[in-house]
Amino acid sequence: MRTHVTIIGAGLGGLTLARVLHLHGIPATVYEAEPSPAARAQGGLLDIHDYNGQLALEDADLMDEFHGLVLPGRQAIRILDRDGTVLLDKPDDGTGGRPEVQRGELRRILLDSLPAGTVRWGHKVSATRALGAGRHEVTFADGTGVVTSLLVGADGAWSRVRPLLSTATPGYTGKSVVETYLFDAGTRHPAAAKAVGGGSMIVPAPDRDIFAHREKDDTLHAYLGLSEPQDFFADIDFTDTAAATARIAAEFDGWAPELTALITEADTAPVLRPLYALPAGHRWDRVPGVTLVGDAAHLAAPNGEGANLAMLDGAELGKALAAHPDDIEAALTEYERALFPRSAGTTGFEGAEEHGTESGDNPVDALIKMFNTATERSR
Numbered sequence: 001m002r003t004h005v006t007i008i009g010a011g012l013g014g015l016t017l018a019r020v021l022h023l024h025g026i027p028a029t030v031y032e033a034e035p036s037p038a039a040r041a042q043g044g045l046l047d048i049h050d051y052n053g054q055l056a057l058e059d060a061d062l063m064d065e066f067h068g069l070v071l072p073g074r075q076a077i078r079i080l081d082r083d084g085t086v087l088l089d090k091p092d093d094g095t096g097g098r099p100e101v102q103r104g105e106l107r108r109i110l111l112d113s114l115p116a117g118t119v120r121w122g123h124k125v126s127a128t129r130a131l132g133a134g135r136h137e138v139t140f141a142d143g144t145g146v147v148t149s150l151l152v153g154a155d156g157a158w159s160r161v162r163p164l165l166s167t168a169t170p171g172y173t174g175k176s177v178v179e180t181y182l183f184d185a186g187t188r189h190p191a192a193a194k195a196v197g198g199g200s201m202i203v204p205a206p207d208r209d210i211f212a213h214r215e216k217d218d219t220l221h222a223y224l225g226l227s228e229p230q231d232f233f234a235d236i237d238f239t240d241t242a243a244a245t246a247r248i249a250a251e252f253d254g255w256a257p258e259l260t261a262l263i264t265e266a267d268t269a270p271v272l273r274p275l276y277a278l279p280a281g282h283r284w285d286r287v288p289g290v291t292l293v294g295d296a297a298h299l300a301a302p303n304g305e306g307a308n309l310a311m312l313d314g315a316e317l318g319k320a321l322a323a324h325p326d327d328i329e330a331a332l333t334e335y336e337r338a339l340f341p342r343s344a345g346t347t348g349f350e351g352a353e354e355h356g357t358e359s360g361d362n363p364v365d366a367l368i369k370m371f372n373t374a375t376e377r378s379r
Contacts, residue, residue: 006028008138008153008161012311014154016060018114019110020314021321035121042107044102045102046307052309052311059315059318066101069105073091073198074200076200080201125161149328151290152290165285165287176228176274177224177273178263182265185220187218195256207227210259210262211225224262238269278298282298283340312342316338
């Protein structure tokens with residue numbers, strides 16, 4: 001295949017696509033808005049699943065590098081009640097299929113696997129337009145641009161490529177999370193560290209929940225979830241760390257102090273992250289010369305699948321293009337035919353609908369049932 005592939009976005013999906021294309025001798029350039037790989041923190045832990053994310057890494061020939069990133073013991077899971085009672089405590093026995101790695105380190109091995117110059121940093125897209133016959137023009141904020149016969153939007157929730165294919169836009173899910181970090185937890189925050197344990201901790205409750213995990217270097221990374229309209233959060237001044245912390249902590253009044261410590265003892269200012277999603281089952285009619293991967297195609301509320309699906313999308317698209325070197329449209333049709341049902345089936349936690357964790361009636365019992373069922377299936 002001689003057509004040069006233009007990829008917008010150097011996230012996990014776009015980089016996996018570029019890597020698989022490189023292995024098949026297909027030229028590609030990735031344009032990324034961020035000025036450098038170190039421009040911002042790349043998030044926390046990711047559990048990479050043996051049924052999607054790891055398959056993509058196999059296609060990218062990066063499994064050895066991936067295994068070198070895995071943090072031992074992080075597949076442990078604890079479920080606590082609001083009073084701190086431990087309701088479920090499953091250790092990491094090494095047999096699980098979802099090893100945990102740091103997102104930034106996973107991105108690094110993908111970047112390191114690409115030829116120098118593949119990623120063009122500091123290229124923020126300002127506009128895209130169709131030129132006809134499958135060709136598209138991408139204009140960047142600095143006034144430069146590129147014309148391509150094969151454009152892939154791997155540019156996330158607010159994709160500038162998506163409008164070429166779809167009028168859909170992300171909508172607020174009705175829930176936001178407040179993100180915090182606690183450093184040197186075992187020494188400086190022992191009660192919170194004990195509650196979280198060696199892996200992940202979930203405290204589910206109607207309209208409120210806490211999710212936390214233990215990252216590298218004894219860091220606790222927490223998300224305090226609140227199901228509230230956006231106006232609720234607009235009344236909180238997150239530029240005033242003390243006031244915002246007190247306001248969010250008040251929403252968890254009566255919860256065990258070792259749990260509320262994840263906000264009251266945070267070593268970073270609380271960061272508000274509203275959760276958005278595309279309409280369930282989002283799809284589009286085939287448009288020559290352009291397609292989407294990852295959140296640009298199927299943004300959903302956090303469900304453990306987003307990064308995994310993005311990488312699988314990238315790998316599957318790369319393989320389809322390699323399998324049809326003289327027929328771009330056949331490759332894109334094959335890719336999208338598999339993409340739509342795959343992404344439509346992952347709008348919530350695996351098994352969530354079956355076990356009722358999203359109903360709000362009894363989220364604790366439902367979540368325990370879900371994890372116990374998952375354990376039995378894996379044996």
